[in-house]
Amino acid sequence: MSITFLGWPLGSTGPFPLYSFHVPAGFPSPAADHMEGHISLDELFDIRAPHVYLVRVEGDSMQGAGIYSGDIVIVDRGREPEHGDIVIAALNSEPVCKRLHRRDGVVMLKSENRNYPPRHVGEGDDMVVWGVVRYSVRDHAQ
Amino acid sequence: MRSEPLFALIDCNAFYASCERVFRPDLARTPIVVLSNNDGCVIARSYDAKPYVKMGEPYFQAREKLSRHGVVAFSSNYALYGDMSERVMTLIEGMVPALEVYSIDECFADLSGIQQGLTQFGNSLRTRVLQCTGIPVGVGIAGTKTLAKLANHMAKRLLSQTDGVIDITDPVKRDWVLRNSKASDVWGIGRKMTAHLEAMGIYTAMDLARADARTLRQKFSVVVEKTARELGGTPCLELEDVEMAKHEICSSRMFGERLSDLPPIKQAVATYVGRAAQKLRAQGSLCKRMRVSIRTGMFNPKEAHHAQGALVELPYPTCDTLLMTRLATDAVSKIFRPGFRYSKAEVLLMDLRQPGEFSEDLFALNQPVASGRLMRVMDDINDRWGRGTMRTASVPLIPDWGMKRGMMSQSYTTRIDQLWTVKC
Numbered sequence A: 001m002s003i004t005f006l007g008w009p010l011g012s013t014g015p016f017p018l019y020s021f022h023v024p025a026g027f028p029s030p031a032a033d034h035m036e037g038h039i040s041l042d043e044l045f046d047i048r049a050p051h052v053y054l055v056r057v058e059g060d061s062m063q064g065a066g067i068y069s070g071d072i073v074i075v076d077r078g079r080e081p082e083h084g085d086i087v088i089a090a091l092n093s094e095p096v097c098k099r100l101h102r103r104d105g106v107v108m109l110k111s112e113n114r115n116y117p118p119r120h121v122g123e124g125d126d127m128v129v130w131g132v133v134r135y136s137v138r139d140h141a142q
Numbered sequence B: 001m002r003s004e005p006l007f008a009l010i011d012c013n014a015f016y017a018s019c020e021r022v023f024r025p026d027l028a029r030t031p032i033v034v035l036s037n038n039d040g041c042v043i044a045r046s047y048d049a050k051p052y053v054k055m056g057e058p059y060f061q062a063r064e065k066l067s068r069h070g071v072v073a074f075s076s077n078y079a080l081y082g083d084m085s086e087r088v089m090t091l092i093e094g095m096v097p098a099l100e101v102y103s104i105d106e107c108f109a110d111l112s113g114i115q116q117g118l119t120q121f122g123n124s125l126r127t128r129v130l131q132c133t134g135i136p137v138g139v140g141i142a143g144t145k146t147l148a149k150l151a152n153h154m155a156k157r158l159l160s161q162t163d164g165v166i167d168i169t170d171p172v173k174r175d176w177v178l179r180n181s182k183a184s185d186v187w188g189i190g191r192k193m194t195a196h197l198e199a200m201g202i203y204t205a206m207d208l209a210r211a212d213a214r215t216l217r218q219k220f221s222v223v224v225e226k227t228a229r230e231l232g233g234t235p236c237l238e239l240e241d242v243e244m245a246k247h248e249i250c251s252s253r254m255f256g257e258r259l260s261d262l263p264p265i266k267q268a269v270a271t272y273v274g275r276a277a278q279k280l281r282a283q284g285s286l287c288k289r290m291r292v293s294i295r296t297g298m299f300n301p302k303e304a305h306h307a308q309g310a311l312v313e314l315p316y317p318t319c320d321t322l323l324m325t326r327l328a329t330d331a332v333s334k335i336f337r338p339g340f341r342y343s344k345a346e347v348l349l350m351d352l353r354q355p356g357e358f359s360e361d362l363f364a365l366n367q368p369v370a371s372g373r374l375m376r377v378m379d380d381i382n383d384r385w386g387r388g389t390m391r392t393a394s395v396p397l398i399p400d401w402g403m404k405r406g407m408m409s410q411s412y413t414t415r416i417d418q419l420w421t422v423k424c
Helices: A041-045 B015-022 B059-068 B078-093 B118-133 B145-157 B171-179 B191-199 B205-210 B213-219 B222-231 B262-282 B321-335 B369-385
Strands: A052-058 A072-076 A086-091 A094-103 A106-110 A127-137 B007-012 B032-035 B042-045 B072-075 B098-103 B106-110 B137-142 B165-167 B249-259 B286-296 B307-318 B342-353 B420-423
Touching (some): A052 A127, A094 A127, B118 B165, B145 B165, B165 B171, B171 B205, B213 B222, B249 B262
Parallel strands (some): A094 B420
Antiparallel strands (some): A052 A072, A094 A106, B032 B042, B249 B342
């Protein structure tokens, strides 16, 4: 696995400068002309946007997609859900997190775990897609 | 481009109840009511709950009937409603040239310059807000704010035919709405005014639009005159933009239970001072005077009544929670009388000033720089880690006297430990 260092992420409250050189006397910072602002996870995940919501997931059916029990998923309600998207959906009033399959008139909610078969959504079912999962966040020190 | 002014009034349908449904898909078809502070009375009803209960009906009276009809009741969850309101307003703001947030669930928008068909625009706005938040909105479009509000009202009455959007810029449609609306349906026309107007033979919105403007001004006020002119299609009101700094800040609550001892009352007062002072700093003001008051329940004839307030003069214009808490709790100790069962405390900050606005006498005391800094740190910490993380020691974490909110939903969108949990 190759790793690219992105810089220091900052919390939502802080406009801290990326560099802070305090030079009371002497040579001015050579970096001063190259300040590029901050890296913000809020911005990266767009979680301040009015159509973005955080939801916690529980269960092991989406492990194959890298979503584990206790993870937080970042959900976009502004996107049209498409075939292949991981979605939060209400199936007969019950909220679930699954992969949406919608091809050739067949609608299914699929798990990413061999122990759970896909759930066909038929005429008698009531399904509403609540939002599209864009990212997931997990605590690796758990 | 259209040159004449064009307004929309956009409001959320049964807003509090709609918010409760966003994270409860299981309640999509269940009637819902939301209760006031301390679960006192019904303050919001979903459409399907309207037949079963009146607005303002006391909960203890309605409880049995509500559960019989399967109506689910919620305590009010203002953290949730505030966050959802912000989302709705931000979405609308991104689609219109200018916006005036009128209340938690209502806004006026300036639509001048919108190129597409207005009904179509209203529908796309409604669709977008519904998709991104789950909150249904209604849209009224017209040439004046008063007409836009009336159009919105009509859109609601004719929900099945209009899909929640009505454009009455066409004079024929406008006149139809005016003829079919009562004068009392008009924005700002209250019950008393309605009676006066009826005495003058003014029954419908159309009657009011055609009434003689000068007579209205002489008999009532320039406000009513403007209302009539606006109904006639002459714009008199503009979007009000910048929110003005408040001149007074009040924090008051009913206690969850009656209090007869001083210590918990002091805790409550300290809590309210903390909240009020935070609002004060948020608008960048300082305050020179505050009024602290407590009272017993005023309506129960079997209880002894007592209400007393004290005016506290602060040594200098300040926003320091510590200083204000000390003086406010001292004051409440002086006005407290044993033997009464108190039900409410209130803290009112008055004589608010902007720093630099008051003439600074060279020798007058000023707020020490250190207090200002300490308060900034406290606000930053509370912004980041949640309200009440850092507070004065006199404010308890979970007060015994706190509000009764037994049926409150989670803070789904504002507390990381209360996120909506979904099975996967």
